Amino acid sequence: xxxxxxxxxxxxxxxxxxxxxxxxxLDFAHKYDPxxxxxxxxxxxxxxxxxxxxxxxxxxxxxxxxLVAQMAVEPEASxxxxxxxxxxxxxxxxxxxxxxxxxxxxxVKPSRSRPDMGxxxxxxxxxxxxxxxxxxxxxxxxxxxxPEAD
Numbered sequence: 528x529x530x531x532x533x534x535x536x537x538x539x540x541x542x543x544x545x546x547x548x549x550x551x552x553l554d555f556a557h558k559y560d561p562x563x564x565x566x567x568x569x570x571x572x573x574x575x576x577x578x579x580x581x582x583x584x585x586x587x588x589x590x591x592x593x594l595v596a597q598m599a600v601e602p603e604a605s606x607x608x609x610x611x612x613x614x615x616x617x618x619x620x621x622x623x624x625x626x627x628x629x630x631x632x633x634x635v636k637p638s639r640s641r642p643d644m645g646x647x648x649x650x651x652x653x654x655x656x657x658x659x660x661x662x663x664x665x666x667x668x669x670x671x672x673x674p675e676a677d
Contacts, residue, residue: 529603530673531635531645538632542600543593547581549622555585576619583616586626586662590653593628604671606644614664618655625656633665637672644671 556565560582563570568579581589598605620626630649637645646669653662 529601531604531637531647531670532673534632534635534647534670536632536634539629540597540601541627541629542597543626543628545589545593545626547589547620547622547624547626549579552579552581552585552622555588556582560584579622581620581622581624583662586616586620586653587614587664589620589626590628590651590662593626593653594651597628604673606669606671609646609667609669612665612667614662616662618659618661620655620661624661626653626661628653642672643674644669646670 552565556562562582564574564576564580565571565582565585566579571577571579629652632647632649634648635645636647646667648665648667650663650665652660655661
């Protein structure tokens, strides 16, 4: 189990593999972001995307899916997140792309009011199969501190 004390600024991790499918792009768009460039190649052809592109929110969801899968492999004493800053969609994500993630710890802070927990800021970058960054954000995560031995 990874606790707050195990995390240091500068630490980096690479993980995940997510194959983006045409069907999933359409399903997500129909439910959550029904703009023409997320719904059909014809609608996207009239835009800068040129062809069907995944919603940025779908890219966030795929990134979260890879993060949670990684937490199952490397358990963390996570208490969720307090928010995201500096969210940027850097390049379109298309059906057929394969995504992966990298994180870098920017800051670690024990809580002053809650001695059993703390927070960390990390930069998440999602890349496509060409190692081009497609998404970047800074997350503020909450994490338990290592319990004292009884």
